[in-house]
Amino acid sequence: MKLNDYLKDIFFKMLNFREAAGYATTTYKVTLLPFIDFCCSTYPDAENLTAAMLDEWLAHKGYTINSQAVFIACLRQYCRYINFLGTKAYIPDEDYTLKRITYEPYTFTDTELQVLFSTIDGYKPSTNNKKYKPEVVLSPMFRMMYCCGMRPSEPLRLRCNDVNLDTGDIYITETKKHKDRHIIMSADMINLCRKYDEIAGKRTWFFEYNNGPYDRKWMTSQFRHCWKRSGLQEHGNPRPYDLRHAFATRNLIRWTDNGLDIYHLLPYLSTYMGHSELDSTFYYIHLLPERIRKSAGINWKQFADIYEKEGNCIED
Numbered sequence: 001m002k003l004n005d006y007l008k009d010i011f012f013k014m015l016n017f018r019e020a021a022g023y024a025t026t027t028y029k030v031t032l033l034p035f036i037d038f039c040c041s042t043y044p045d046a047e048n049l050t051a052a053m054l055d056e057w058l059a060h061k062g063y064t065i066n067s068q069a070v071f072i073a074c075l076r077q078y079c080r081y082i083n084f085l086g087t088k089a090y091i092p093d094e095d096y097t098l099k100r101i102t103y104e105p106y107t108f109t110d111t112e113l114q115v116l117f118s119t120i121d122g123y124k125p126s127t128n129n130k131k132y133k134p135e136v137v138l139s140p141m142f143r144m145m146y147c148c149g150m151r152p153s154e155p156l157r158l159r160c161n162d163v164n165l166d167t168g169d170i171y172i173t174e175t176k177k178h179k180d181r182h183i184i185m186s187a188d189m190i191n192l193c194r195k196y197d198e199i200a201g202k203r204t205w206f207f208e209y210n211n212g213p214y215d216r217k218w219m220t221s222q223f224r225h226c227w228k229r230s231g232l233q234e235h236g237n238p239r240p241y242d243l244r245h246a247f248a249t250r251n252l253i254r255w256t257d258n259g260l261d262i263y264h265l266l267p268y269l270s271t272y273m274g275h276s277e278l279d280s281t282f283y284y285i286h287l288l289p290e291r292i293r294k295s296a297g298i299n300w301k302q303f304a305d306i307y308e309k310e311g312n313c314i315e316d
Contacts, residue, residue, distance in 0.1 A: 002047060004040045006087060011036060014081045026153075031074045049079060049089040054096070069100045105245040106238035107287060113246070117143070119230040137207050137214070138222055140196040142243060147189050149247035149273045152220075152240040156213045158206040165194050172274070181274045248273065248284040256288075 082089035168185040
């Protein structure tokens, strides 16, 4: 049996199996489908996936360390599934495993956020396609991430029915680890979304392009473009995800400055952000300014002890 005859068939069977078991599939689709297409087109007469195919793909693709680590982890599961169904496929051994590099979140200053969002608000489109409206989409999209602590994929997956523009309720149904959650926008955020909704018109997805949602790659490219246009690129290279990190740390700073009980409020922040474990929220302590970490009114050491025991989950 040739690769073209079974690779994609088995792949989608595996995705259906994972979905039925309650596991996410998006990373597998994005990571493995290009590799499968490459194998089928480059080795049309081959009967099995081999180490040589993998080596050629890695040389062709030029992954970063973290991207290759994700790819190999997904490919390993896929090849195991192929073998489980009775067809041979090379399962990547430990020589392909790379130690992932922990990303250090970018910490925005107040001035940088002001300049960045001013640039986003002044975005000028580079296309005449009326359905392609970055100048309309970017302000509510990126503010939703910053003001509501959303993961980059979450605003992209929102349907209009998930957003109540009367009450400000947002229902996030396709979250990490399939944990649905309910959050509420501020009054300013509601007003901004209402203005956007009037311009966007009737649609299925809250942020929609050509009858479908915008994708993560597009969002990242737009964020980088705005960051470059803001003139801040010499300060560093943040990602859209860093807006979520900024939401967490700034809430902690505000609570501390106002003398609120951090111990009792932290679980609420964890729930709002959709963290599966409280230790994911503890991570943000070390991103706080030194003046906050040295506050005599808070036993940060107790938090730090818990964080060290539980581990690092910065991308949760």
